[in-house]
Amino acid sequence: MNQKFTLRDLVRSHIDKPELLRMQLDAMSRQIPLVYLIVSVNVVGVAVAFYGDAPDLLTIWTPLVGVSLFLLRSIAWWRSPKTFQTPELALKELNRVSILMAGSALALSSWCVLLFPYGDAFQQSHIAFFISVTLIGTIFASIQLPRSALAAIGISGTAFVIFFMTRGNMVFSAMAVNFIMILSVVYLLVKNYFKTMIAFINSNNELSGANDELQALYEELKFHRDHLADQVDARTAELKEQTLKLEQALEAERKLNEMQNEFVSMVSHEFRTPLAVIDGTARRVETRMGDMHSEEIRDRMTKIRGSVKRLSNLVERALDASRLASGRIQCHPEAYNPKQLVEEILERNAEISSGFTIDVDLKRLPETLIGDPDLMDHVLTNILGNALKYSQKNPHIIITGGQENGSAVISFRDHGVGIPRNELKRVTERFFRASTSTGIQGTGVGLNLVGQIVDMHGGKLEIDSEVGNWTEVRIIVPLETEYEIDIEMDSPAEKLQANMNWEI
Known part of the structure; x- marks a missing residue:
């Protein structure tokens, strides 16, 4: 995905991107001593070129103090930790580097401006060479930290372009124009490099996420592979259990149907007996009505009543079963x-x-x-x-x-x-x-x-x-x-x- 970068994106602190801070700090830990080495060598070269023509303060003592400070800073940098527990601490160290780079650019620019009037054309050209080499070397050495690179361009580059353009010399003016073009190209390089670095970090994060997802899928696949037999056994046991429950339900239903059939058969038999008693007694009374005494008739009626009561009880029990079957009482x-x-x-x-x-x-x-x-x-x-x-x-x-x-x-x-x-x-x-x-x-x-x-x-x-x-x-x-x-x-x-x- 193409992402637009503005000047603000280049100079702001990317506290929201811990990976970027770690990458910048790791790069600067290797390249800061290189920056100090480039600056120190060129400072010594300019001081030697102006020795005897410029005051000792500018050719001896100022270079000596500057190189000593660069040396001490390099030693301190080598001895300081290059890993930080939090993004805030890493950002704090990078901000310190940016401030030192800006201060160094301002100090060197001032030193060169003070030396310039004491030199002849050859020595003044040496200053221009010093500025170009030192500035470009510093920019490329700190390109992973755009704030520092742009600070060098903004302070030293702008100062010398203005200084050369105001000398009233066509050669210096041409050098200033050429310097502007070079700095413009360097700015674009810094911008594109930073854009590439951000894209690399984003791609790396996506790749890391994809790797994590792939690892999770692999672990899941491994788990299923290792537990496939267990899952098959569990599913088989579940199916067996369901089959057993179904068989038990079917067997229970079969037994219930058998009991219902037995109930119907039993009730039919129970109904048949009292009905036979009623029918037989009624027939006898009918055929012997004229010959039967009242006591005998009463006895026959008692039997009929007993059979009717038995039938009534059977009907009541049948109704009980019906109430149960209806599901509501x-x-x-x-x-x-x-x-x-x-x-x-x-x-x-x-x-x-x-x-x-x-x-x-x-x-x-x-x-x-x-x-x-x-x-x-x-x-x-x-x-x-x-x-x-x-x-x-x-x-x-x-x-x-x-x-x-x-x-x-x-x-x-x-x-x-x-x-x-x-x-x-x-x-x-x-x-x-x-x-x-x-x-x-x-x-x-x-x-x-x-x-x-x-x-x-x-x-x-x-x-x-x-x-x-x-x-x-x-x-x-x-x-x-x-x-x-x-x-x-x-x-x-x-x-x-x-x-x-x-x-x-």
């Missing part, structure tokens, strides 16, 4: 008395529990809980019904109520067939029935719905059992719970996924 929380609720349920089931011994101890149960009394009625009724259904051979049920760790606890303990330990985790799965329930009517839906309702109340359902001896179901609900008016269960798809993820 309405919960209307309010204050209710759990003791009274249990007593009402016992009274409502008094007929079917007439042959049971039921021990009830609800003294430690709180008088009031917050929840949906209808849903909790369903929970307690279902658990009591299971206790009655599965403990026909040992009709003893214990119902207790109390408080534990800020929660109300209602426990039902029967002494029936029990549940195998390895099946306890599955009894709340939809459509699952324990292996000990064979021959006992049921759908496998009740406890699943019970668990959902207890969860909705912020509680938990605990089931423990010993096969052939007892089963204990504990409903634990918090004493203080915040509810929303409508509690929405998972969608059917989410509930299906939940079923697939249950531990089996």
Whole structure:
């Protein structure tokens, strides 16, 4: 990219370019002694040429002091550090060099002007030669530092051009014009050199950035090369894990479909039995209506009512499954008395529990809980019904109520067939029935719905059992719970996924 440079760009301090400052300082560290050497040799030559014609102050003492100062400065320069920790320190050293160069140019110009009147034409020409050689040598020796080079041009060059033009001598005037042309060319050289140096630094920075980027890409490529096997293994393991999860989901869905099919088959069988009883009893009553006594008819009607009740229970369980499948159950929380609720349920089931011994101890149960009394009625009724259904051979049920760790606890303990330990985790799965329930009517839906309702109340359902001896179901609900008016269960798809993820 072409960049325009003005005189201001050449003389200003480029503190914003640390690389340029380092390059200038490195160049000047090699070339400053050369500048002092050029000046010292030419000073001695001019002093010798004017010795005897000009005062000793100008031909001996002034050159001696000047050369001594140049020598001391060269020694100090050689001994000073050439590296600086910050750009500010490097700039400070370069500014010192520029000031010394400007001061030297001014001092030498003044010395030459003072010598000029004492010389003849040959000696005056020697001064012109001295000026040209010294100035041009100094400029090229300090070309990396444009401020110093332009200071030499501005001070010495301008001073001698004016001085020669005012001598009234055609030769000196021609020399002044020639000097102007040479200085103009030298200025352009200084400008172009500095422009090239800036372009070099910019290119070097771009190259360094490209190298850094290339190195980063190389390191990344090297990393991927060295870890390719690990990445392949990780991806393979991820695919295997996803495949396993998919297989597990498909297997869970297959098992769920099997359980649903078993449920349909079981419900069909359960419906067939009471329907057959109703049909057979109705036929007998129809054919023997005139010969049957009232007691016999009452007995037949009782059988029909029992079968109808059994059908009603089956329909209710089917509706429970439908509610679960729909994914929404309405919960209307309010204050209710759990003791009274249990007593009402016992009274409502008094007929079917007439042959049971039921021990009830609800003294430690709180008088009031917050929840949906209808849903909790369903929970307690279902658990009591299971206790009655599965403990026909040992009709003893214990119902207790109390408080534990800020929660109300209602426990039902029967002494029936029990549940195998390895099946306890599955009894709340939809459509699952324990292996000990064979021959006992049921759908496998009740406890699943019970668990959902207890969860909705912020509680938990605990089931423990010993096969052939007892089963204990504990409903634990918090004493203080915040509810929303409508509690929405998972969608059917989410509930299906939940079923697939249950531990089996």
